[in-house]
Amino acid sequence: MNKIIEKLSNKNTKSISKAISIVENQEDNYLELLSEIYSYTGKAYRIGITGPPGSGKSSLTDKLIEKIIKNNLSIAIIAIDPSSPFNGGAILGDRIRFVNKFKSNEVFFRSMSTRGFQGGLAMSSNLVADIFDASGYDVIIFETVGVGQVEVDVMEAADTVVVILVPESGDDIQMMKGGLMEIADLYVINKSDRQGSDKLFASLNKALEINDYKNWIPKIVKTVAISGEGVDNLYSHIMEHKDFLNKNMIIKKKLNERYISTVKSFISKKLIDKFWSEKADKVLEKELTVTHQKRLSPYQIANKLLK
């Protein structure tokens, strides 16, 4: 066992935080670190949870965390927090207070913002997950707000994707538009004691029937996060999906896909970084001094630079 793994596997908060910041800031040794921990990854189960603001996502995630801890599993939560100077702080504060309650290294919370990351948030959150994975956390939760491409990208790194909807919010349509329909393994109808819950269930069910799923058919779970109703059921369904992935060797395929996409991202980044030398920048800058009508088209200058 190498030295880094030895430190991480004690789930020492300081060691883990340091490893994360090395990766986040892409410090000089970050690739060595990631290389050293790589063979110790692939053990944690990765759950993605997403839903629009107001869907009760945080409350439901809290209840799920409690359930996981009760099952004597260690858990790391990565909250993908779109940069918000307005309300991000408050939401994070609630979550930090919730996690601190457990006073244990077996629960680790980390938020990541959309700002300041080279290589994209999906990649960065996946690398941070690798650190938790190598540290021996049993479960990793990726928590995102919203329904955009970033969320879809982040969710693609999860083994089980949980999409939360609420009755009568219109969010169901937005969800479907955002491409989450293609990646959801479980749908949660939260606040299911509200009017419109049965209607949402029916329309979702119908949408699932139209789709031609080859493997797993997504399940729908009704919950009331505040009271905890349905959380046990949600947990069972996550475990059921986990078993399904294991039995059908899909989990191995997912690991390979993650490997390929990491390799490809790193190669792309290196190729692009290497290309944009000072000289190339200067050629481009010079062209900008020519008037719009007279300058080379972007494709002509690109080809010139590539030569």
Added chain:
Amino acid sequence: MNKIIEKLSNKNTKSISKAISIVENQEDNYLELLSEIYSYTGKAYRIGITGPPGSGKSSLTDKLIEKIIKNNLSIAIIAIDPSSPFNGGAILGDRIRFVNKFKSNEVFFRSMSTRGFQGGLAMSSNLVADIFDASGYDVIIFETVGVGQVEVDVMEAADTVVVILVPESGDDIQMMKGGLMEIADLYVINKSDRQGSDKLFASLNKALEINDYKNWIPKIVKTVAISGEGVDNLYSHIMEHKDFLNKNMIIKKKLNERYISTVKSFISKKLIDKFWSEKADKVLEKELTVTHQKRLSPYQIANKLLK
């Protein structure tokens, strides 16, 4: 004047549609086409309109289109439609019917889906806008649904960005989280006859005060799209913003930024396409046959491939 421009400048529907499909499908001659039209671009004014589903974005855009046509300006609308098998069709149908009403080449409508584009939707929609620009359309509208990264990327290609909010929807918070706060030039509070309109105005106003804008301070416009109330005012504010960009030479800066980002995207794509030879693919595939614990880390194999 070259041959392609001659055809396009008649605003011949068939010629424009053909040019768009050459670019969308990246047919063999697509870069030549884009190169030939490039020096004829940079004249159209590009407006980005975004807002969540249910914000009345379509109705408001329709009213704005009518206003633009009344001012004897030609207009092309690019609707960025996240791929949806469920409801995308109906919304598109309404818009097509609306545009067809005008029975004129001076109004052109094109929808683009998130699926099937190499190089990203923001890039593709920008290239299609270049075709409209070279064809002599005075105004180009990018219309997107949602608040994710794709929307932000698309909006960055617009000269004036209009973000639509509605009272009491909670969308204001989502908008702010999604990063649109940073790129909005104009806020529209639509359905402003509803309760909560003044409250939204006040909170938005406060948020604008906190931000430290260097140049243009975003304006807030109240509208009721159904009745057309406030649409003239919205149009005036767009024109005011346009004048501001022209007077302060910001429009030139925006054109240069678009030029740089197009060059960079094309170079990245070419570098990556060139790198992934059959040989490189095989090296990666071979590594996947090794068990997870024994294989090279993604960073090690990336470096091996780069050598």
